[in-house]
Amino acid sequence: MFYREAGQYKASYGADQAIFPIAQDRFVVLAGMAVAFLVVPFLASEYTYRAVLIPTVILTLAAIGLNVLMGYCGQVSLGSGAFMGVGAYAAFNLAIRLPFLNPLVCILLSGFVAAAIGIAFGIPSLRIKGFYLACATLAAQFFGDWAFLRIKWVTNHTPSGSVNAPPIQMFGYDLSSPTATYLIALTITIVLGLAAKNIVRGHIGRQWMAIRDMDIAAEIIGVRPLFAKLSAFAVSSFLIGVAGAMWAFLYLGSWEPAAFSIDRSFQLMFMVIIGGLGSILGSALGAIFIVLLPIFLNQALPPLGALIGWKISTATVSHFESMIFGALIVFFLVVEPHGLARLWSVAKEKLRLWPFPH
C-alpha cells in the first residue's frame, strides 16, 4: 500500500532510467542518508563508532568492489584481501614519500595503484574461468602476503613490519575524532557506491553482466572480453583498494601484513554472497550482517545463557559465536541462496500488493 508506484508517470527516458525511479525509494535513500549523516553523530558512542559503524561502512565499500567483479562480471576472486592490502600500503607509501599530499588524497590515489595491480592479476581471467580463476586470484593473495612481509621497501624498512598511518587532518583541522572519521568513511563509501551503481547500470555494466551470463553470446554481439573483464578488475580493485586504505588509515591506525590476509578475502566473499551477488545494496546488507552478527551474538549470548541458568564464560561465548555464525551462514544460504538483496526485493514486491494480494 505504501510502496506503490501507481500514478508515478515517467514522461521521458531520462526519468525512467533515473537511479531511483520510484519516489518511495528516493525518500528512503534520502532519509537514510540524513539519519546516517545528521542523527547518528549525536547518538553514537566511541565504542559504536569503532566497533560497529566505521568497520561496517568501510567493509561495505570493499564488498561493493568485490561484488562488481563477482556479482556483475562473474569473475571469482579470492584475492580481495590482498587488494585491500595493496590499497593500504599504497596509501602509506604515498603519504610518507610525498609528505605534501593530504592523507585523504593518498587514500583516493591508492585506488589507482590497486586498480593497476588488479588489472595485472586479472589477465589470467581472459583464459580461465570459475574455480580455476579462483585459484589464480588466490595467487594474488599469497603474492600480496609475501610482498607486504618481505619487500622491505613496501613497509619503509620498518624492522617490525608494522606501520602507522599519518594523522588525518585537513586545512589544519584535526579529523581523527571518531565522528570525523566516521563521516569521512561514510562520504567516500556513499560517493563511490553511487558511482559503482551508475557504472553497473550503464553500458559498461551491461557488458560485465553479458560476460557473466553468457560470455560466448556477449562476444558475438561485440563485447570485447579483454576490455570487459579487465575493466571489471580495474573498477573492483579500485574500490577495494580505497576501502583497504580507509581500513588502514581510518580504522586500524597501525597495522601489520596479517591485517590483509586470506581471512579478509573470505570475509568479503561471505559478505557478497550473503548480501546478494549482483546488487550494490546487497553488498551493504552483507557487510552489515557479517560485521554485526558476531557483535550481536557476543552481547546476546551471556544474558540468554543466564535465562536458562547457565553461566557462560567468555571463552565459551567466543566458541558459540563461531558455531552459530557458521550455522547461520549455512542456514541462510539454504533458504535464500540469492542473498539479502533478494529478500529485500521480495519484500518490496509484497509491499506493492499489500494488503490486497490479488
Add this chain to the structure above:
Amino acid sequence: MAIPGEGRSRVFDEVLLSVENISLSFGGVRALSDISFDIRKGEIRAIIGPNGAGKSSMLNCINGFYHPQQGAITYKGVRRARMRPHEAAAQGIARTFQNIALFKGMSTLDNIMTGRNLRMKSGLFWQALRIGPAAREEIEHRRVVERIIDFLEIQHIRKAPVGQLPYGLQKRVELGRALAAEPELLLLDEPMAGMNLEEKQDMCRFVLDVNDEFGTTICLIEHDMGVVMDISDRVVVLDYGRKIGDGVPDTVKNDKAVIEAYLGVSH
C-alpha cells in the same frame, strides 16, 4: 509478401559474403568439407540440411567463432583473416542461437541495450557520474531500442527478467538484441525451432519485415521446409558437411540429391 508455396522471385547481384572451399574438422570429425556459396546483399538465404549436416558450424565459421582449416571467407569484398567473434560483430554481423543465448540475469530492455554496446563509447569516468555524454548516450540508444521493442511487440515485457519469459518471447528478445546492433548481415540459427504455428507465423513476419524495412541481409538455418520455401530467396543444402544443392527454392525442392538426403535412398 510471398504467396505460400511459390517462393520469392527477387534478383540480387551484389555479393555481400562469399564462402570459398571451406573445410573444417574437429579432430577426426569432418564437419565441413569444401563448401562454397555466396550470400548476396539484401536477400534471405537459407541453409538447410538434416541434423549434423554442418549448418551451425557454417554459421560459426561466418561469424568467427570457428576457424576453418582450409578455404576463405570474403566479406564486403575483403578476404577475411582469422578473426574473433567481436571483430565480426564490429563489421556488422549479428546472430541468434539455436539454443537461446540470452543474458538470463538481465531484463529484456538491458538485453537489447547490450546489442548496442558497440555504438556506446562514453568512458568509465562519465559512466560513474552518469552525466554529460554518458547520460545523453543512454537516452539516445534507449530511443532506438524502444523502436525495436515496438517493432517486435514486446513492450509489456520490457522490464521483465528474460529468464522468466516463455520460450517464444525469449526467441523474440534474442532477435531484438541482434537487431539492436543494426547488422548488415543477420545470421539466424533456427529462429522458429520449437514454436507453435502462430509463433512461427509471427517470427516469419518479423524476419520478412526486417529484410524489407531495414534491407538487412539474412542468412537463416531452419528445419521447417514450409517456412524455408516460403520466405527464402535462395537455399543452400548441406549433408554430412558437403554441399548437395544450391539455388532458388523451387529448384532445390525438386533436386534429386536433396530429396535423397532427406528421405533416404532405397538400396
